[in-house]
Amino acid sequence: MIASTWDEEYDTISVGSGIGGLSTAITAAERGAKALVIEKFELLGGVSALSSGQLWPGPNHLAKAAGIEDSVDKAKDYIDHLGQGHASPEIRDQYFARAQECIKYYDETIGIPLTVIKGLPDYYYPEVPGSAPEGRYLEVQPFPAAKLGEYQKKVLVSPYGAYYSYTTSTEWVEMQAGGPSLGACIQGHLAKDERCAGAGMAAAQVYEALKRGVDFRTSTEVVELVTEDSRVVGVVARDSQGTRRIRARLGVILATGGYDWNRRFVGSFDALPVAGSMALPTVTGDHIVLSSKLGVIPLPSRAPGQSPIxxxxxxxxxxxxxxxxxxxxxxxxxxxxxxxxxxxxxxxxxxxxxxxxxxxxxxxxxxxxxxxxxxxxxxxxxxxxxxxxxxxxxxxxxxxxxxxxxxxxxxxxxxxxxxxxxxxxxxxxxxxxxxxxxxxxxxxxxxxxxxxxxxxxxxxxxxxxxxxxxxxxxxxxxxxxMGVPTAGLPIDGDGRVETAGGSVVPGLYAAGNSAAWADWGGGFNSGIAGMRGLLYGYRAALHMTAK
Incomplete structure (x- = not known):
């Protein structure tokens, strides 16, 4: 759709309120931009709010401060083995450099309380070269949801039970070493509504976004991208009251997750004629549909058998x-x-x-x-x-x-x-x-x-x-x-979406599970999906707001 008059104007628009969309909004707002987050579901947090909340940046300053030694070269060996040749070496190298930068930014500038999950090894430790016994996994500390005020009931917790949103990975590890039972941990966190794992990260991100003046719209679907001279300049959003044209002066990021509830996409990209899902029912591949009109073709990053399905x-x-x-x-x-x-x-x-x-x-x-x-x-x-x-x-x-x-x-x-x-x-x-x-x-x-x-x-x-x-x-x-698909939109190191011909679509970005895994390729490893969401949301916001 071509631009004309606008009902509202913002600098950045995040389509989706998972870790990637929130990362973009928080970073942009911290840098002085007016940011809007549009969420199709009735609550905020996206699929990442239902996850373990683990982040895998590889070597990081928090692990180093905890006395855990590591090296980027070893971490590269590890993901190269998992990628089995599907990853781009250039984007992989950028991943490690920028992931460390991103974690430091969210720890020191934004104030998200992250901690090392001590004692948690890489998936394939010690079998795979470069794997580490601990230090590469981070998680948010339990977050007191009362700090959200009226938003306390507007941020997702898992409908699959307290086990998913009120325990930490650290507690899992400690339990195996004779620490408190998970039941005791759950009861303690529930009593104080301390959100953990993905739900804790979502709550912490929404809190930091609200502090910086980010606006939210829930139960709102983006039905079209608005372009002007081939540049994405806004969106058409639809809610129960009708449609509104919203301008994005600096850029739009697609962070709608995967395509779990689109049977055609799951069958085609993941080679699964039949599959159930634990993702939100609003995860239907909107990023693919919206960007297809601009010449963008979703690309598989690996064979379906290597996808975390x-x-x-x-x-x-x-x-x-x-x-x-x-x-x-x-x-x-x-x-x-x-x-x-x-x-x-x-x-x-x-x-x-x-x-x-x-x-x-x-x-x-x-x-x-x-x-x-x-x-x-x-x-x-x-x-x-x-x-x-x-x-x-x-x-x-x-x-x-x-x-x-x-x-x-x-x-x-x-x-x-x-x-x-x-x-x-x-x-x-x-x-x-x-x-x-x-x-x-x-x-x-x-x-x-x-x-x-x-x-x-x-x-x-x-x-x-x-x-x-x-x-x-x-x-x-x-x-x-679980929201982590085989195919996604091709992006560069700044999260900019690329067409089938390899050219960048000006003003359009993607993050998280909406973006192809060019940096990792194949292989299972918890914490990658979340880290990629945080990282490319951050990188996209930096690119949008660059002077």
Missing amino acids: FVGYKVPTEKIYGIGPAYRLLVPGQPHSIIVNATGSRFSNDSFYPDVVAKVSRFDGQEDGMVNWPAWIVFDQRMLNRKGMLPAPPGQPLPEGMAIKADSLAALAEQAGIDPKGLAATIERYNAMCDEGVDHDFKRGTNPWGALMAGDPKLKNPNMAPVSEGPFYAVKLERVT
């Missing part, structure tokens, strides 16, 4: 955002459980979700099919008693229709459609290995990350205990998206 399960009786059935993320590796395919065989390190996800995606040319899909998590009553399976807490029955239950493994396999003889042989072998505490087949329990997330430190192997005491259960696994 999880395995989870369906909860038939649960509705989230009024939509049902709900889907839940599975954190594999709980003692007294295994993951098997239709032959009843284990096929992965089922205590480490990146390996599970990679192996369920395997396409076999000999059989011309997905040999490990469908898949099930099979477990006994002791897992439910000790760990539970959300939304059911430990010791509580599972929601109706969520699992198949039987008194014997043979009956369970028959009802689930798993080969009974194969399952019996697999569990016999697995249980024997539990006695030794060593998984000779798939190295279960050898990855520190998996042990921290789902293990029991009192066991010989934190992720291994036999499946032997009935009743027995099988839950069919589903592919579940």
